[in-house]
Structure formats: structure tokens, C-alpha cells
Amino acid sequence: MDDHKLVQQSLLGRPEAQKLLYERFAGSMLGVCYRYTKSMADAEDVLQEGFVKVFRNLRQFRGDGELGGWIRRIMVTTAINYLKKNARYQTELVFENEHLHPVSTDNPEVSLSAKELAELLRQLPSGYQTIFNLHAVEGYTHVEIGQMLGIHEGTSRSQYARARALLIQWIKIRNKDPKTDAYAQTGI
Amino acid sequence: MHKQEFERSVQQKMEELSFTPSAQVWERVQQDIRTHDKRPFRWWWLPALLVIGAGGWWLVQNAPKPQQSVVQVNTEAPSQESEAPRTNAVSGYNQDQINQSQSENDLNIATTGAGTENTPETQTNQPLLPKEPPVAQSSKANGPAVPYSSPYAQPMDKGGIIKSAKTSVANGQSGKTAVQNSEPNTVAAQRRSAEDQLAETSDDAATQSRTIAAVPHFPAGKENTQLFNGTEKEAVASAFKPLAQSKPHSKWSWGVSAQYGFSNVGTTKLFSESAFNAELARPVPEISFAARPVPELRLEKGPFFSGGLTVQRALGRRVSVGSGVLYSVYTTRQRTGDAVYRSTLPSNQFVGDLQGNVFYRDTLNANVYTNKYHLISVPLSVQVQPFARLPLEVSAGMQAGYVIGAKSLHYDAITQFYYPAKPKMRQLQWAASAGLQYRVAGKKGWELMAGPQVSYNLSPMSKSGTDKRRLYAYGLGIAFRKK
Numbered sequence: 095m096d097d098h099k100l101v102q103q104s105l106l107g108r109p110e111a112q113k114l115l116y117e118r119f120a121g122s123m124l125g126v127c128y129r130y131t132k133s134m135a136d137a138e139d140v141l142q143e144g145f146v147k148v149f150r151n152l153r154q155f156r157g158d159g160e161l162g163g164w165i166r167r168i169m170v171t172t173a174i175n176y177l178k179k180n181a182r183y184q185t186e187l188v189f190e191n192e193h194l195h196p197v198s199t200d201n202p203e204v205s206l207s208a209k210e211l212a213e214l215l216r217q218l219p220s221g222y223q224t225i226f227n228l229h230a231v232e233g234y235t236h237v238e239i240g241q242m243l244g245i246h247e248g249t250s251r252s253q254y255a256r257a258r259a260l261l262i263q264w265i266k267i268r269n270k271d272p273k274t275d276a277y278a279q280t281g282i
Numbered sequence: 283m284h285k286q287e288f289e290r291s292v293q294q295k296m297e298e299l300s301f302t303p304s305a306q307v308w309e310r311v312q313q314d315i316r317t318h319d320k321r322p323f324r325w326w327w328l329p330a331l332l333v334i335g336a337g338g339w340w341l342v343q344n345a346p347k348p349q350q351s352v353v354q355v356n357t358e359a360p361s362q363e364s365e366a367p368r369t370n371a372v373s374g375y376n377q378d379q380i381n382q383s384q385s386e387n388d389l390n391i392a393t394t395g396a397g398t399e400n401t402p403e404t405q406t407n408q409p410l411l412p413k414e415p416p417v418a419q420s421s422k423a424n425g426p427a428v429p430y431s432s433p434y435a436q437p438m439d440k441g442g443i444i445k446s447a448k449t450s451v452a453n454g455q456s457g458k459t460a461v462q463n464s465e466p467n468t469v470a471a472q473r474r475s476a477e478d479q480l481a482e483t484s485d486d487a488a489t490q491s492r493t494i495a496a497v498p499h500f501p502a503g504k505e506n507t508q509l510f511n512g513t514e515k516e517a518v519a520s521a522f523k524p525l526a527q528s529k530p531h532s533k534w535s536w537g538v539s540a541q542y543g544f545s546n547v548g549t550t551k552l553f554s555e556s557a558f559n560a561e562l563a564r565p566v567p568e569i570s571f572a573a574r575p576v577p578e579l580r581l582e583k584g585p586f587f588s589g590g591l592t593v594q595r596a597l598g599r600r601v602s603v604g605s606g607v608l609y610s611v612y613t614t615r616q617r618t619g620d621a622v623y624r625s626t627l628p629s630n631q632f633v634g635d636l637q638g639n640v641f642y643r644d645t646l647n648a649n650v651y652t653n654k655y656h657l658i659s660v661p662l663s664v665q666v667q668p669f670a671r672l673p674l675e676v677s678a679g680m681q682a683g684y685v686i687g688a689k690s691l692h693y694d695a696i697t698q699f700y701y702p703a704k705p706k707m708r709q710l711q712w713a714a715s716a717g718l719q720y721r722v723a724g725k726k727g728w729e730l731m732a733g734p735q736v737s738y739n740l741s742p743m744s745k746s747g748t749d750k751r752r753l754y755a756y757g758l759g760i761a762f763r764k765k
Binding site for chain 2: 125126207230262
């Protein structure tokens with residue numbers, strides 16, 4: 095069953111279609127949620143909240159684009175709202191107006207697996223983690239990130255540069271010694 | 283290695299990231315969506331229901347009533363003996379027949395007086411009293427039969443109002459009453475019953491009937507020209523005077539109407555459940571462009587105007603239908619970035635396919651562009667005045683609109699510009715409308731109505747089957763009507 099039919103059947107309230115839709119996207123969407131949170135339990139909370147929004151707003155999916163892209167956008171929005179609401183993340187989400195930090199030209203080879211890279215990403219402070227995810231993975235511009243998070247565009251650029259530099263540093267350490275806790279060595 | 287290559291390799295790795303969620307997640311999602319699985323309320327059915335309900339109500343009110351048959355009570359000319367005794371004996375008739383005859387005669391008089399078509403029985407001068415009475419045997423056995431005709435009809439010998447009474451007299455019957463003076467209560471009760479029925483069809487007729495009923499009973503022993511004394515005649519004549527002199531109100535009225543307010547586009551639901559829905563209302567580009575997100579569509583309400591000629595026809599005292607021709611302008615406002623002119627763009631900037639010479643960036647909120655949609659529409663509505671003493675009308679109806687022009691912003695994902703162009707709209711737009719109108723001013727022959735109005739297009743704006751956004755408008759409506 096293609097995505098379009100799956101949406102139609104789900105809109106008719108058929109439980110089997112709804113479950114099929116969930117199963118088709120739940121795995122990859124949990125990966126998205128995982129990148130924005132610090133624990134699997136939080137990621138599952140975001141996933142659940144996100145899928146509830148997906149089913150509630152399924153009528154608004156116009157079918158012009160990919161269903162996966164639409165669901166992913168909902169998950170990202172839900173994750174950001176979750177971070178903003180959750181006290182555990184709020185302290186780390188405080189963004190300061192920093193001066194523009196130049197982005198390093200260092201580009202190490204990323205030989206880590208997806209899960210290893212995600213683990214490194216999750217060790218970043220929440221602010222860095224969110225901005226890196228939004229810019230590097232989702233492709234949002236710093237202006238858009240600024241609008242989404244309510245911060246200045248320059249702050250987004252600066253935080254991204256720091257996050258990127260930190261991540262590259264950890265990747266280099268990991269490349270040398272895969273068993274090392276890279277973030278522990280850098281004192282974050 | 284370029285900077286973007288690092289991001290791209292990270293992006294590729296992250297795309298591969300996948301986990302299996304625990305079974306509890308689906309259970310909780312399922313629980314939540316079950317409670318929310320009810321179909322959203324289709325609010326636009328309300329005006330349609332109002333129209334159907336008002337139409338049904340009108341049909342019930344104006345349903346043709348069963349024709350009143352004239353009871354044929356006697357054929358024989360009254361004997362001289364019947365004139366003499368003015369006792370209460372009703373020779374040859376039982377009281378039920380008399381009562382029935384009287385009430386039906388009253389009904390005929392009043393109905394005719396209200397201006398309705400005369401039935402063949404009343405229009406022709408055929409004898410009201412046939413030759414063979416239905417209870418002839420018993421009548422004859424008890425004495426001479428006396429025809430009964432309504433005494434109220436006699437003085438109003440004009441305009442076919444009281445043909446039955448005239449007929450009775452013309453047949454040589456001297457109009458002696460068979461109603462016993464000792465039983466006025468029964469007769470009066472029947473008369474009141476008939477009057478109540480009349481009140482449903484015509485207030486004027488009922489008023490006349492009541493006035494006539496106040497006149498004392500048919501005095502026995504008088505000829506038809508002597509039925510009433512001068513005072514009684516005046517009372518009855520004055521009761522009929524307004525009907526004869528009053529000019530009936532025209533059922534048609536015409537006027538002009540205008541509506542000022544705001545318009546916007548909505549999804550299938552009129553109001554967003556939360557701000558989250560606005561996030562989902564982003565435009566989808568025609569060409570997807572890597573992971574570049576589509577900018578958020580910041581549509582805001584814009585001014586709305588509608589005006590035109592209207593015509594109304596009264597279906598009853600408090601129900602009317604209306605139509606007309608309206609011109610409407612719906613607008614929405616969209617925040618955009620800086621304006622860029624085609625002539626100032628660098629030569630390597632590809633904008634060849636874009637229409638127009640001015641484009642808008644999708645980044646900053648530097649400008650506001652107004653999308654405009656022009657429609658000519660023909661409305662069909664029902665107006666109901668729910669309270670007799672309150673000059674307030676509830677209106678509901680449908681509009682068939684035709685898009686005569688439109689210009690709105692479109693997004694091009696390659697150049698990342700907004701550009702103004704004619705949208706691919708459905709030319710025919712059906713809309714539901716509803717509102718309240720209060721008579722703020724008026725004199726005999728004209729009135730000025732004002733009140734809130736709302737309309738919601740049932741047809742989606744776009745020809746695309748997936749884009750379900752619809753135009754809606756709300757505001758203050760003003761209407762001037764002349765009868």
C-alpha cells in the first residue's frame with residue numbers, strides 16, 4: 095500500500111492502516127527524536143506526541159510532498175517544543191548573544207556508524223545539539239533557526255560553529271581510539 | 283574536504299539512524315487517537331440546515347388547507363309558521379347540524395373576506411339549500427324546516443363575500459334564524475372555534491370575524507334588509523372598511539447591500555486547533571530542493587468587501603427569500619522579504635520562468651503583499667424573523683460565485699523567491715453564508731438593516747484535489763431595502 099492510500103485509509107479511521115502507517119515511519123522517526131533528546135525514554139515520549147499530532151492533522155497532508163518529510167517536520171517541531179517545555183533541557187537551552195564564532199575549516203572523515211555519531215551528538219549541550227541538528231541535518235538556515243528558537247541569527251551561527259568544532263574534535267579522538275569517551279576527555 | 287561535505291556526511295549517517303520503539307508507544311498513540319477519531323464538525327452545514335428548516339416551515343405554514351364544503355341543510359321554502367314563533371325550536375334540524383352549518387358559514391365568509399379565491403359554491407348563485415335535506419325525514423316530522431345561514435354575512439352584501447347568505451335570501455327565504463336564543467353558548471363556541479381557525483390564515487379576516495361576532499344574533503322576524511339596526515351595521519361596516527381600503531403590501535422588495543470585514547483562507551476547519559496547525563500550512567514547493575525547508579507561509583487576514591443589488595420576496599409575514607448579484611473582493615496578506623527587481627538580479631540568477639518583474643525574498647519580514655480574489659456571485663438566502671416584535675432577521679443561504687480575477691504570491695523553491703501570479707483557482711466557488719440583520723432605521727416603504735455576516739467557501743480555492751484551503755470572510759453587513 096503506497097503512502098497516499100495509507101493516508102486515505104487512516105483518515106477513514108481504519109486501525110490496521112493507522113498501525114501500518116505508524117510501523118512504516120516509527121523506526122526512522124525515533125531516530126530523529128533520539129538526536130534531539132538525551133535519553134531513549136524522552137525520545138519515545140516525543141515520538142508518541144509527534145504521532146498523535148500526525149494522526150490528528152493527517153487531513154492537512156496535501157500529498158504534494160513526501161509523507162515521510164511531512165511527518166519528520168512534525169517530529170522536529172514536537173521535539174523542539176518538548177525541549178522548551180521540559181525543565182531538564184531548559185537550562186541548557188539558554189542561548190546567549192555571542193559574537194560570531196568562525197566555523198573551522200577542519201573536516202575530518204566521519205568513519206563512525208550512525209549510532210556512534212548520534213551518541214556523540216547527544217553528548218553536546220542541548221543548545222548546541224539542537225542547532226547542529228537543525229542546521230546540519232535538517233537543513234534549516236540560521237535565520238529560520240533563529241525564528242524557531244526565538245534567538246538572534248548570529249547566536250545560531252555562533253552556537254553552530256562551537257558545536258561543529260566540538261563534534262569534530264570528538265570525532266578525531268574517536269578515529270584514533272574508538273573505545274575512548276571522547277567527550278570526557280574534552281571536559282564537557 | 284569542503285565544509286558542506288562534512289555536514290552532508292553527517293546528514294547521510296543520521297538518515298540511517300533507526301530504532302525500534304517499544305510496544306507501549308503505539309498503545310499510547312492508539313489510545314489517544316481513538317478519543318480524537320470523531321469526524322470534525324462540518325459547521326458549514328448549519329446554514330444549509332437553516333435553509334432547509336426554514337423552507338420546510340414555510341411549506342407547512344402554506345400548505346393548502348382542505349376545502350370547506352358547504353353543508354346543505356334544506357331545500358324547502360320556509361313555511362309561514364316558521365317565521366312566527368321566535369321560540370328556540372329548530373324545526374326539522376338537530377343542533378349538531380346547525381352548529382356545523384354555522385361554523386362553516388362563518389369560515390366561508392371570513393376566508394372570502396380575506397381575499398382568497400371564491401369556491402365554485404360561493405361564486406355561483408346556486409341555491410345554498412338543496413332540495414333534499416340530509417335529515418329531511420326527521421325535520422319534517424318535527425315541523426317546518428328553517429334554513430340557517432350566517433347572520434353576520436347579511437349586511438356585507440358586496441364583493442362576493444357573503445354569497446351564501448345572499449343566495450339563501452334570494453331563494454325567497456326570509457332569512458329566519460333557526461338558532462335558538464336559549465342556546466347561544468353552543469353556537470358562540472362554534473363561532474369562536476371557527477375564528478381560531480381563521481386566525482391562522484389571516485389576521486385581518488379574524489379581526490373582522492370577531493367584530494362581526496360581537497354583533498347580536500340574527501334578530502328573528504326581520505327581513506334581510508332589517509337584520510341589523512344602524513349601530514350594528516356601522517360596527518360591521520367599519521370592520522370591513524380597513525380591508526376594503528387598505529392596500530396590500532407588496533411581496534417584492536429590492537435594495538442594495540454591502541459588507542465590510544476581513545477575509546482569509548482556512549483549512550477544512552474554520553479555526554485552527556492550535557498554532558501547530560499553522561506550521562503545517564506551509565506551502566509545498568513544486569520542486570523539492572534537497573533538505574532546504576519550505577519557508578513558513580505567513581498568511582494574515584486582509585480586508586474584505588462585498589456589494590451589490592438584492593431582491594427579496596416575502597413568503598409570509600416573517601419569512602422571505604432573497605437573491606441578487608454581488609461583487610466581492612477577498613484579500614489575504616502575506617509577509618515577505620525584500621523586494622527584488624528582475625533588472626537588478628545578477629545574470630547567473632535563474633528567474634526566467636518566473637512571471638512578473640518584482641520578486642520577494644523568503645527570509646525577512648520586510649514587506650507585506652496582498653493577495654486578491656475577485657468574485658461575482660449570485661446568492662440565494664432565506665430570511666426569518668424569529669420574534670414578531672423584534673425587527674431582527676436571521677439569514678442563511680448559499681452563494682454561487684465565479685472568480686473573475688485573482689493574483690497571489692507563489693513560491694519558487696529553486697530561486698527561493700515569492701512571485702505574484704494568477705493562481706490556479708476553481709472558477710466556480712460555492713459558499714455558505716449566514717448572518718443577523720437588525721432594522722436600525724426605516725419608515726413606511728424602506729428600511730435599513732445592519733448586522734454581522736459570515737461566509738465560508740465550500741469549494742476549495744485550488745484546482746488541486748489535495749489543497750483543501752478555502753476562502754472565508756466575516757464582517758458587518760448593511761442592506762437598504764425598498765418595498
